[in-house]
Amino acid sequence: MARSENQTDNRSGDKSEAEDAAGKCPFSREAEEFDAFSDRYQSDPAEALRWSRDQKPVFFSPKLGYWVVSRYDDIKAVFRDNSIFSPRIALEKITPATPEAVEVLKTYGYAMNRTLVNEDEPAHMERRRVLMDHFFPENLEAKQEMVRRLTREKVDAFIDSGRVDLVEAMLYEVPLNVALHFLGVPEDDINVLRNFSVAHSVNTWGRPSDEKQLAVAHDVGQFWVYAGKIIERMKNEPEGTGWMHETIRKNAEMPDIVPDSYVHSMMMAIIVAAHETTSLASANMFKTLLSHRQAWEDICQDASLIPNAVEECLRYSGSIVAWRRQTTAKTRLGGVDLPEGAKLLIVQASGNQDERHFEDGDTFDIYRDNAVDHLTFGYGSHQCMGKNIGRMEMRVFLEEVSRRIPHLQLADQEFRYLPTTSFRGPDHVWVEWDPEKNPERQKPEIAGSEVHYPVGAPSRRDIARKVRVADVRWEAEGVLGLTLQDTRGRPLPDWSAGAHVELCVADYERKYSLCSRPGAEGYDLAILRDDGGRGGSKHIHETVRKGMEVKLRGPSNLFRLDETANSYLLIAGGIGITPIIAMADRLKALGKDYTIHYCGRSRGSMAHLVRLEQDHAGRLTVHAADENRRADLAGLVSALKQQGQIYVCGPERMISALEDLTVDLPEGILHFEHFSARDTGLDPEKEAGFDVELQDSGLSIKVAAYETLLDALHAKGIDVASDCREGLCGSCEVMVLEGDIDHRDKVMTRSERAGNRRMIACCSRSRNGGRIKLAL
Structure with a gap:
């Protein structure tokens, strides 16, 4: 598997182009003209930042006053490090309030404080730890019946109408009712809450005019007062159920961790966060699927595809476009030096279509088997706690509608979006269909059937x-x-x-x-x-x-070719030629300097040999053992050109030999992929269980002798990507903070294993059952 250098380097440097940019010197014309409120960005943020992903993945925007981060790995690195990249500005008004708007808010006693979204450590994890139980998958299973009932009631109401706005008819009200039920908040006037949510979004992430700011300030102030009244009502219900009731009880039990100011602020924030993002994501989902008719027809025929279709919709057109962070010290990100105090707009919508992580990333594909890697929910300790509630609702919406109205189509319409930097979803999604073709008219039992999906990330077996x-x-x-x-x-x-x-x-x-x-x-x-x-x-x-x-x-692609090197040494052993020949084809097309060394038992056993001799004549050297022509690996490595790279796929002994020969070369020169796994399986009779502390999540879990670390993490709702489950691909790599690891993978280099800072969760374990600590 190919290894890549960490995109983030937290070392401070001398005066740099980053500091020049902070002085309003943009890197390029595109950076100078970038406007997060332009029609281009608002209509398609990923496409608007394609130039950035390709040319300048971290740039300063003079119009916005923020550094914009557009690539997947850089965004993930920011989310991972909350000490350098503080969340303190996540809820800061991106458009400063006018003095008049500030005065209006004062009349309502508005005093919004820190919440789980925008507070630093250690306060954040202390609070998150005591308030997390309601969000565990096993505690959410019981909510599915309610989601199904509410959804079915709405579909029943419009199934025979032939035309409806899905947002108005279902996708706004159901998520709001689910959110209120989950929180334990009384179900008040839906329209009042809608106005408050819109006002909160515009106030925080929008660009309202001076006149609009006054109206928004009044709505936000009234929302603040409304939230306070709800809290007082709930305090008089000591046996109440729901997450906010639990928060109020924790406030009484441990006021130093859950203070009064936090309860009021969180009430206001969570009412919006718990439903607005799901509502917008669901609207995006139906618009996207109905715009890609083949995908819609596939899920109508096979409901097992729905969980992954939801993930792909969240990746391709999620409701959370961008989030914000601020540096606490000089640092380096994506090859750019950032000054202390730099404000970052990290655009998940752009990272979600980064072809460096997602093959053919700007194409919508419900069969994409790493769609769950999307960053729409964030990543790390600040990852959205309600992600599995949102997934649950979106799956039920999609399953109910696709089963009962498979002939649904988008109506002719112009989609409109509330202009903000961070939230995105159409105001309306008008759809139409012929009620006479509703399947339940011929088979009434269709209306009452359903498919149950386990809470959590989708199973790869269904993709x-x-x-x-x-x-x-x-x-x-x-x-x-x-x-x-x-x-x-x-x-x-x-x-x-x-x-x-x-x-x-x-x-x-x-x-x-x-x-x-x-x-x-x-x-x-x-x-x-x-x-x-x-x-x-x-x-x-x-x-x-x-x-x-x-x-x-x-x-x-977990063996990705770095196309920026000056020269390439490609080495294949036996069937390891398969990825190597594709790399050779690509390098030839790019006009790069490369050589191929192909080792095999005999020419007759070497696949693609004729094609290689035809397409790569002059670049190919064949080493056939029966001709006594063995590759001089030491000579090949010593002759490697400056700034050259080595790519090898073959048997373990070949890769091990090349690791020995390149041990003194800079990290990142040797890239390898094994073509088979040996001895990475789990034998419960020979294993020992071990304890794991998850620093970012504030959890402690036990990994039994019969289960892998990866399985134990998934059981607790921790989304860790996985692919091969054989220790070959490296997609389930996690960061190790403490502990001695028994490395069983076929991915990491010797130096990486010796450093003991990472492990592959599907196969590696704690050595001798000792406790380990992970950055999860």
């Missing part, structure tokens, strides 16, 4: 597209070549060099690198039969035939 085996051939002795195409003739997603897919045949699920020629239709795979393996390749060789339908996950 697979159907493909047809378009061609079967022999690539070499014992190597089967397959060409796969979509069963309905649709184009398969684009992919980048080093990417892989997971082929699902019967009960076998195996990962194979993509090795198609550039521009080829479908996906090409080359599969070596391994009779000493776990049976997957043998089964594929014996059963897969042309015309057969199978399933596929991906593509994903």
Whole structure:
């Protein structure tokens, strides 16, 4: 697997272009002209920042007065480090209040204080820790029945109308009622709360005119008073249920951790946060799916796709566009030096479409198997506590409507959005359909059926597209070549060099690198039969035939090619040629300097050899053992050109030898991927359980001998990405703060293991059952 350097370097430096930018010297014309309230940004923030992701991922915006962060890894790094990147300005008015508006707020006694969203450590985690229980997946399961009932009541009311605004008819009121029920707040006038929510959003993240500020100030002031009255009512209900009742009880039990000012401020903030984001996200979801008709039809035919479709909607068009942080010291982010006190607008909507993390990132794909990596919920200790409530509601909305009105279509309309930097969703989503075609008119039982989805992130087992085996051939002795195409003739997603897919045949699920020629239709795979393996390749060789339908996950890329190097040494051992040939094709297209060294038992056993000799003549050296032509790895490494990089895929002994030979070279020179896993499985009889402290979440969990760390984390609602679960891909890597780790993966370098700062959660464990501490 390819390794990349951390995007954040928290070392201060001398006077830099960052400080020049803070003095109103923009880096470029695009940076100088960037306006977060422009039509371009408001209509499509990810597309508006494409230039930034490609050219200047961290830049200063003079119009906004903020540093804008647009790439996935940089945004995640900011969320991860709350000590350097403080959340203190998350709820600060992005448009300063006029003196007149300030005076209006004073008349209402407005005194908004810190909440879980914008407070620093250690106060934040102390509070979050004592108020987290209601949000655990096991405690949310009981809420599904209520969400289903409220949703069904709304659908029943409009199912025969043929035309409706989904926002007005369901997507605003149901999330609000769910939020109020969860909080334990009395269900008051919906329209009053809607006005208050809009006012709060405009006041915090909008750009109201001076005249509008006065009206907004009155609404915000009234909201403050309203929240205070609710608190007083709830204090008289000591046995009340709901999260705010629990917060009030904690206020009485531990006023130093949950003070009075916090209760009032949190009441006002949570009423908005608990429903506004879900309402907007749901509106985005229906607009997106109904605009991508094939995806809509797929979920109508297969409801198991809905959980991942929700995640892809959150990634592609989430309701939280951007969040804010402020540096507490000089630091470095994305190769740019930032001064102390710099204000950051971290644009999750842009990071969510960053092709450096998401293959073909600006394409909507409900089969994307890493959609759950999206940053819409944030990341780290400030990740949205209510994420699983939102997921639950969106899944129920989508399942109920797609089952009962599969012929639903968007009506002709112009979508309008409330202009803010951070929240995004259409004011209305008008849809129409022919009630005579409602399936329940012929089969009434359809109206009462349902699909139950477990609370939490979706299961990867449900994320697979159907493909047809378009061609079967022999690539070499014992190597089967397959060409796969979509069963309905649709184009398969684009992919980048080093990417892989997971082929699902019967009960076998195996990962194979993509090795198609550039521009080829479908996906090409080359599969070596391994009779000493776990049976997957043998089964594929014996059963897969042309015309057969199978399933596929991906593509994903965890062995990504850095295209900025001066030269490249590509080394393949046996079937390890599959990602290497794709890299060679890409480097040739870029006009880069590269050489390929291909090692194998014999020429007859070496897949793609003819193609390599045709397409990469003059760059290729073949090392066939039966010709006594073995690769001189030491000589190849010593001849590596300055600022060159090495990419290798092959057997473990080859990679181990190259690690030895490059031990004195700078970090990041050697990139590798194993093509098989050995001894990474779990044997409960030989394992010991261990305790884990999660610093960012304020939780302590136990990992039993029969479960992996990854499974234990998921059980507590901690979203950790995962893919192979074999220690091969590295997607479930977590940061280690304390503890001795028994590293069992095939991903990390020797120096990384020795540093003991990271571990792969699907297979690695605490050594000898000792306690470990993680940055989660």
